[in-house]
Amino acid sequence: MTVLTTAGAAREDESSSAAAVVRRADLDGLRALAIALVVVYHVWVGRVSGGVDVFLFLSAFFLTGSFLRRMERRESLRLGSYWARRFSSLVPAAAATILGVVTITALVYPPERWRAVWNEAVGSIFYVQNRVLADSAVDYYARSDQTSPLQHFWSLAVQGQVFLLWPILLAVAALIVSRTRLSPAAAVSTIFATVFAASFAYSVVITPISQQTAYFDTGARLWEFALGSLIAVLVTRVTLPAVWRPIAVAVGLVGIVSCGAVLDVEGAFPGWVALWPVASAALVVMGGTGRTQPAASRMLSSAPMLWLARISYALYLGHWPVLITWGVVTDATRPGLFTGGVLIGISLLLAWAMTRLLIEPVDAALRRRGTAARVIAIVVSVVLVVAPVLTWRHLQTTGSTELGPEHPGASAVLTGEVTAQFDEPPRPSAADLAWPWFEPGKDCRDDLAGAQETCFHLAGSDADSFRVAVVGNSHSQQWGGVLEPLALEQGWDLFVLAAGGCPVGLDDDGTRPPGVCASWREVVMESLATIRPDLIVTVGSASSPSTTDEHVSAGLDRAIQQMQELTGADVLVLRDNPRFEFDMYECGEQADTVSECEVPLVDVQAETNPLAEFDAWDAVSTVDLTPLVCPEGVCRPVVGNIRVYFDDNHLTIDYVRSMSWAISEMIPS
Structure with a gap:
């Protein structure tokens, strides 16, 4: 008007x-x-x-x-x-x-x-x-x-x-x-x-x-x-x-x-x-x-x-x-x-x-x-x-990857402070939670072939820096946070190529309309050939909400083979985190007692890791960080004064970062 x-x-x-x-x-x-x-x-x-x-x-x-x-x-x-x-x-x-x-x-x-x-x-x-x-x-x-x-x-x-x-x-x-x-x-x-x-x-x-x-x-x-x-x-x-x-x-x-x-x-x-x-x-x-x-x-x-x-x-x-x-x-x-x-x-x-x-x-x-x-x-x-x-945004958001002693997160598993009380409120704050996705460095969609739905690049210290590419759906994207502290510390090149609802496996699983994920994967493969990463990280399984059903992403084997043929990179395949039929974050905020939100791990995850078959592959390693996501066999909304989930199935950036110490020794060098 x-x-x-x-x-x-x-x-x-x-x-x-x-x-x-x-x-x-x-x-x-x-x-x-x-x-x-x-x-x-x-x-x-x-x-x-x-x-x-x-x-x-x-x-x-x-x-x-x-x-x-x-x-x-x-x-x-x-x-x-x-x-x-x-x-x-x-x-x-x-x-x-x-x-x-x-x-x-x-x-x-x-x-x-x-x-x-x-x-x-x-x-x-x-x-x-x-x-x-x-x-x-x-x-x-x-x-x-x-x-x-x-x-x-x-x-x-x-x-x-x-x-x-x-x-x-x-x-x-x-x-x-x-x-x-x-x-x-x-x-x-x-x-x-x-x-x-x-x-x-x-x-x-x-x-x-x-x-x-x-x-x-x-x-x-x-x-x-x-x-x-x-x-x-x-x-x-x-x-x-x-x-x-x-x-x-x-x-x-x-x-x-x-x-x-x-x-x-x-x-x-x-x-x-x-x-x-x-x-x-x-x-x-x-x-x-x-x-x-x-x-x-x-x-x-x-x-x-x-x-x-x-x-x-x-x-x-x-x-x-x-x-x-x-x-x-x-x-x-x-x-x-x-x-x-x-x-x-x-x-x-x-x-x-x-x-x-x-x-x-x-x-x-x-x-x-x-x-x-x-x-x-x-x-x-x-x-x-x-x-x-x-000013308000600056005061209400942390904007820091440093967690500090009041927010040990997954490190509390080592010290026995999983459910301990702390003087400061849990991280991330509700304001930070409004946009909880891991997006390091700068947008790189204009720098690589095609147009990825999500493309971020945290530049390394020099042209010969160790290169890591995180590829896959939103569950893969969230795990980029576990690598960020290592990338900053050691000067890695860190790329995140993600599309919500598109696992890296070469077969569509019905999450997105037919052809959407296939087109995205073609662009990703072109981008990987350009990046030439030393390590590719992806989530290889998919769990079902509040059940023990868990399966390997369709076509994952062929996707790994294709990525290795294009790049010669090692591949790190992560197990999916447990998912729920309720919002774990909201439950933790609204429940009278935290125990109302606690779920036994045996009720929400398969007894055997479906990714175990890939351990026998050359230059492929599998990682299961579930013991840190649900320590002591229980999935909780808060661990070590950090909120674990920001909805019913995605992990917060802060909590994923707090697990960085656990994966550092698993990175091929």
């Missing part, structure tokens, strides 16, 4: 020319209708309305119309001044909202949700929240699918990116006009028709393939903005016949209101079906032209609609955190009619207060002080978000 009303667009033009711009109050009302649909659908329906698509369309309509008028008057576009005005009107309110969410998160949200809010707070203030959400939406490793109180910033991120791009495209159009005989309207139409065609085609293709990613993808949304720009050109040159204008507005309004009820907006957009709300908005715009407005357009121009339009930006910012925080506090999923009304009332009150006490005063003050003051306001707003978020 856009904070700039049609009146605001007029003010921008009047600031550079005495020419008056006719205000379309009905379009203010259209924005108010869109925000009303967004809020109502979010609170009471639990679906997406399509109102956001109307916002995107209108923001480009206003922007392009303003620039087009300047081009036609041969005025300078003053891009820097535009960006300063636009973002100084958006960022302070966004920063206030983000800070409010961060504060409420610290007070009432469980610690395991903090890290997501930290990441999304920074992503939101820098207008890249859509990318943050797109990455997490398809993340196999995502630990939780809990809705973020900052999720709604995705559309503001897309819009902010367009506010940066569109003036550049319009400047290109102005350059074309200055060098050719094309009119401003023709140049603008040509550029945005091209953007529309390319983006629409991309959106139609990518949405069925990866809808969750496409939903947040700026490239798949640009056509909605482009259509708004094309209508901005068309509306100044074409007026519908009087008899058709009321019909166009009525059809458009019905289309906008009915969109969310008829279509699965969240599940099907932004492919071709997103034409529904965008084309409907275009009908309302076109139908509202002319000296006499249709009755429906006059309704949009009514005082209540204009008041709602005035607070629409603040209402969009605030309603979602209010709804999500209510769910966190009450542990409920959907408010009833009365509760939903209360939540909407609170959101309206907060929106009015933010508009009256922050947005309007700041905008008025900055308008008197010029561009430099606007830039300062933007920078200060960003710093006010980033500084406390980074």
